Amino acid sequence: MLEVNNVSKVYGEGSAKVVALSDVSLRVNDGDFIAIMGPSGSGKSTLLNIIGGLDYPSSGEVILNGKRIDNLAENDLVDVRRGKVAYVFQQYHLLPSLTALENVLLPLIFCGANGRSSKKALDILKKVGLEKRAGHKPSELSGGEQQRVAIARALVNEPSLILADEPTGNMDRKTGAEILLLFEQLNQEGHGIIMITHDPEIAKQAKEIVVLQDGRIVGKINSE
Amino acid sequence: MKLYRIVLKDMARRKKRVLFAALGVAIGTMTVVGVLTIALAGQARIYNELEKYGANLAVTPAINNVDTHLGDLSLGTLAVGENYIPEETLPQIRQIADGEIRKARGITDQGDIATIAPELYINTEVKGTSVMVVGVEPNEENKIKTWWNVQEGKYLEGTDQALVGAVAAKLLTLNTGDTVTLNGSTVTVTGILGETGSNDDYQIFVPLETLQKAYGKEGLVSSINIRALCNACPVEIIASAINQNITGVRAIAVKQVAEAEMGIMGRMNRFMWALGGITLMVGLFGVVNTMMSSVNERIKDIGIMRAAGASRNQIMRVFIYEAVIIGILGGIFGYLAGTLLAYIVGPLVFQGININFVLQYLPLSLALAILVAAIATVYPALRATRIRVADSFRSL
Numbered sequence: 048m049l050e051v052n053n054v055s056k057v058y059g060e061g062s063a064k065v066v067a068l069s070d071v072s073l074r075v076n077d078g079d080f081i082a083i084m085g086p087s088g089s090g091k092s093t094l095l096n097i098i099g100g101l102d103y104p105s106s107g108e109v110i111l112n113g114k115r116i117d118n119l120a121e122n123d124l125v126d127v128r129r130g131k132v133a134y135v136f137q138q139y140h141l142l143p144s145l146t147a148l149e150n151v152l153l154p155l156i157f158c159g160a161n162g163r164s165s166k167k168a169l170d171i172l173k174k175v176g177l178e179k180r181a182g183h184k185p186s187e188l189s190g191g192e193q194q195r196v197a198i199a200r201a202l203v204n205e206p207s208l209i210l211a212d213e214p215t216g217n218m219d220r221k222t223g224a225e226i227l228l229l230f231e232q233l234n235q236e237g238h239g240i241i242m243i244t245h246d247p248e249i250a251k252q253a254k255e256i257v258v259l260q261d262g263r264i265v266g267k268i269n270s271e
Numbered sequence: 272m273k274l275y276r277i278v279l280k281d282m283a284r285r286k287k288r289v290l291f292a293a294l295g296v297a298i299g300t301m302t303v304v305g306v307l308t309i310a311l312a313g314q315a316r317i318y319n320e321l322e323k324y325g326a327n328l329a330v331t332p333a334i335n336n337v338d339t340h341l342g343d344l345s346l347g348t349l350a351v352g353e354n355y356i357p358e359e360t361l362p363q364i365r366q367i368a369d370g371e372i373r374k375a376r377g378i379t380d381q382g383d384i385a386t387i388a389p390e391l392y393i394n395t396e397v398k399g400t401s402v403m404v405v406g407v408e409p410n411e412e413n414k415i416k417t418w419w420n421v422q423e424g425k426y427l428e429g430t431d432q433a434l435v436g437a438v439a440a441k442l443l444t445l446n447t448g449d450t451v452t453l454n455g456s457t458v459t460v461t462g463i464l465g466e467t468g469s470n471d472d473y474q475i476f477v478p479l480e481t482l483q484k485a486y487g488k489e490g491l492v493s494s495i496n497i498r499a500l501c502n503a504c505p506v507e508i509i510a511s512a513i514n515q516n517i518t519g520v521r522a523i524a525v526k527q528v529a530e531a532e533m534g535i536m537g538r539m540n541r542f543m544w545a546l547g548g549i550t551l552m553v554g555l556f557g558v559v560n561t562m563m564s565s566v567n568e569r570i571k572d573i574g575i576m577r578a579a580g581a582s583r584n585q586i587m588r589v590f591i592y593e594a595v596i597i598g599i600l601g602g603i604f605g606y607l608a609g610t611l612l613a614y615i616v617g618p619l620v621f622q623g624i625n626i627n628f629v630l631q632y633l634p635l636s637l638a639l640a641i642l643v644a645a646i647a648t649v650y651p652a653l654r655a656t657r658i659r660v661a662d663s664f665r666s667l
Contacts, residue, residue, distance in 0.1 A: 093661075101578065102661035121583060129580035140575045140664070144284040145277065156274060157580040200579060 049075040054107030069262040082253035090262040133201035137213040139193040141185040148181040191222035211242040278592040292561040296601025299554025303547040304609025328497035355491035389492040406482030424462035438472040456485040558647035566651040574663030583656040590652035598641030606636040
């Protein structure tokens with residue numbers, strides 16, 4: 048379970064001060080599928096980064112499975128990233144010099160890969176429907192395929208929570224729908240998902256929609 | 272798959288950058304290797320030169336000198352009577368000299384080591400002109416006076432022969448084949464020496480035995496020149512051992528020339544080390560610059576790796592691996608280029624220098640290059656790991 052309590056994020060000081068998040072509170076149960084919507088600059092990505100320990104809040108707290116993670120030192124955050132939380136980005140963020148399979152293997156290498164790692168990575172690539180493209184570099188893959196690799200990479204450590212920042216933002220409707228289908232499947236398998244999106248159609252698939260504006264939560268819609 | 276494989280793959284994608292960084296490292300190590308190679312070859316050359324400087328020990332009779340002074344003004348030394356060294360001290364002197372050299376260099380073989388050349392001086396008149404005739408052991412003398420070259424005729428080969436210095440030959444109008452009468456004995460001029468610029472030019476050299484017989488000085492010599500084989504030989508220790516153990520002689524270490532030469536060499540070495548060090552520093556800044564931009568280019572990749580669970584230490588390791596590879600490449604380049612540099616520049620510094628590949632400098636070069644690359648990498652890499660993951664994506 049994830050709890051976000053009264054989180055604020057302020058960039059800069061004095062007249063240059065920008066409030067990205069203001070007193071945001073959120074509760075995500077295990078296995079929930081939450082969509083975050085809102086106009087550009089409303090603080091969606093900042094919220095997601097803080098939840099995932101990629102950024103620190105200015106105030107407030109983030110509690111993951113009963114443990115505060117907002118004030119963790121960098122070395123302890125590594126443990127969070129290695130197991131409980133995984134990210135999927137709009138820009139895929141694959142390493143260009145590695146093949147699809149090696150990109151999926153990456154988290155396992157950092158955890159200390161063993162002999163079964165390659166098999167595991169290949170299984171997960173199969174799950175996202177890309178086993179035939181395992182030896183290709185990102186530059187040889189389409190956007191949808193790259194995002195599948197990124198999702199496979201997120202899954203390889205079996206995270207309880209997947210944070211996705213506009214994962215279909217760079218895709219045509221058809222490809223986006225396929226990716227979304229994959230997320231729904233993962234959600235049904237028990238992975239919690241928090242997804243940023245601009246697309247109301249996509250948001251509808253979520254159990255709950257959180258709407259942000261100017262750094263504040265202005266609405267929560269339960270789609271069920 | 273291991274972390275280093277990721278590094279290798281990533282570097283393979285950035286060949287130009289890697290090569291550039293390696294060249295930056297290579298420039299520094301090249302200078303150091305070049306300097307060391309030249310210095311080593313130069314030292315060997317100077318040692319060779321020094322071998323030719325002749326005696327580094329002179330043994331003279333312990334004569335009773337009367338120093339004449341007038342107030343503080345020295346009027347020189349007045350030698351009282353004629354003074355000689357008995358020839359029977361020669362084996363003793365050899366024993367002392369060879370013994371000390373063996374001790375200093377840790378060698379045990381029993382052969383003769385030092386060259387010991389006795390000389391007998393007789394001031395006489397030839398064709399009405401006062402001239403110094405020197406009795407020598409032809410073989411030993413030739414070994415000490417390596418700069419001698421016989422301009423005309425031949426070197427001393429037997430008794431009753433004479434070798435005439437260049438100026439003496441001109442003044443006395445002596446040619447090969449002419450005869451000279453020394454106190455009733457006749458010797459034949461077999462050779463004329465080329466000019467040496469020393470006293471030798473004014474002297475006539477005859478075999479020691481011939482001169483001793485002619486003047487009734489059997490078993491006597493005026494001085495003994497000793498050349499220890501090596502320049503590191505303990506000439507001062509030998510000198511004091513001779514002074515302590517043999518009465519009636521005085522041994523003096525002649526080492527001013529050697530000391531001056533080695534002093535120049537030492538200063539040259541220090542200068543070259545400084546030069547190498549400075550170049551290495553300049554190279555270091557170049558590499559820091561290259562690594563800095565290399566790290567900056569990969570801030571996003573670093574973010575990706577950290578989001579995928581890489582710790583700061585692992586990111587540092589990625590860069591250390593990269594530094595080691597750049598160091599190995601740079602070290603090999605630097606070693607080869609440094610030797611080439613020595614090959615080109617060496618002869619400009621020391622004439623007739625002999626440059627060789629010094630294989631011991633390869634590990635040195637590698638170690639230096641890796642060290643430089645690592646130092647240059649640590650700071651930018653450390654800075655890169657301090658960036659928040661979220662910022663590393665935002666900056667692009």
